[in-house]
Amino acid sequence: xxxxxxxxxxxxxxxxxxxxxxxxxxxxxxxxxxxxxxxxxxxxxxxxxxxxxxxxxxxxxxxxxxxxxxxxxxxxxxxxxxxxxxxxxxxxxxxxxxxxxxxxxxxxxxxxx
Amino acid sequence: xxxxxxxxxxxxxxxxxxxxxxxxxxxxxxxxxxxxxxxxxxxxxxxxxxxxxxxxxxxxxxxxxxxxxxxxxxxxxxxxxxxxxxxxxxxxxxxxxxxxxxxxxxxxxxxxxxxxxxxxxxxxxxxxxxxxxxxxxx
Numbered sequence: 632x633x634x635x636x637x638x639x640x641x642x643x644x645x646x647x648x649x650x651x652x653x654x655x656x657x658x659x660x661x662x663x664x665x666x667x668x669x670x671x672x673x674x675x676x677x678x679x680x681x682x683x684x685x686x687x688x689x690x691x692x693x694x695x696x697x698x699x700x701x702x703x704x705x706x707x708x709x710x711x712x713x714x715x716x717x718x719x720x721x722x723x724x725x726x727x728x729x730x731x732x733x734x735x736x737x738x739x740x741x742x743x744x
Numbered sequence: 745x746x747x748x749x750x751x752x753x754x755x756x757x758x759x760x761x762x763x764x765x766x767x768x769x770x771x772x773x774x775x776x777x778x779x780x781x782x783x784x785x786x787x788x789x790x791x792x793x794x795x796x797x798x799x800x801x802x803x804x805x806x807x808x809x810x811x812x813x814x815x816x817x818x819x820x821x822x823x824x825x826x827x828x829x830x831x832x833x834x835x836x837x838x839x840x841x842x843x844x845x846x847x848x849x850x851x852x853x854x855x856x857x858x859x860x861x862x863x864x865x866x867x868x869x870x871x872x873x874x875x876x877x878x879x880x881x882x
Contacts, residue, residue, distance in 0.1 A: 640864075650761075652760070653757050653760045653761070653789070654757070654758065654761050655758070683782065684782045684850075686790060686793075686855070687790055687793075687851040690851055702757060702763060713836075715783070719750055722854060722858045723851050
């Protein structure tokens with residue numbers, strides 16, 4: 632898994648690629664979320680457009696990040712979840728808690744409000 | 745034909761990605777479509793991770809044993825651990841509700857069941873937990 636971060640329109644954009652699965656890389660993703668919470672960088676847009684797959688451990692880190700940010704009054708939204716990742720969100724019912732977007736501009740407009 | 749492959753692996757989650765790649769290669773060799781092999785490997789590894797955690801308590805000295813066989817029209821994975829645990833009757837059939845929905849854990853069996861469509865838990869001849877996952881081959 633590769634992680635890239637940038638600030639766009641005041642929103643922290645985290646772009647993931649590869650497989651978001653159990654292993655040392657997940658610790659790095661946890662740290663990225665924790666930094667976003669600690670630094671009060673505001674809302675987070677998580678771009679999953681290049682994520683090949685995700686397992687339950689990866690989902691757990693996303694849920695944990697979402698919960699931490701929400702607790703601090705921030706929002707986390709998902710951008711460009713692939714069909715397979717979207718199916719995972721449906722299977723696990725996480726689709727009911729994640730805000731999802733397919734257009735980055737629209738997502739940024741929503742999150743910078 | 746793939747028959748009689750037996751893997752014995754320590755309950756150490758740093759090995760998960762390596763085993764996942766191995767399972768993907770087994771799937772490709774057995775004839776699983778390329779676009780489905782990652783789903784297969786994720787399903788198998790969810791079962792294996794549960795065996796490591798719930799069956800073996802994450803103790804690296806305790807092994808998880810994976811038996812792999814190809815039969816006519818199906819690829820079968822049997823996963824044995826050293827415990828006697830079993831999923832709750834409803835676990836893995838329905839997504840969690842309420843507070844459990846935002847738990848950071850507990851989705852492995854649910855994902856495996858939905859991806860593989862055939863996953864049963866029972867006991868092996870030694871009375872330890874055995875998971876059987878079957879992937880249809882077309």
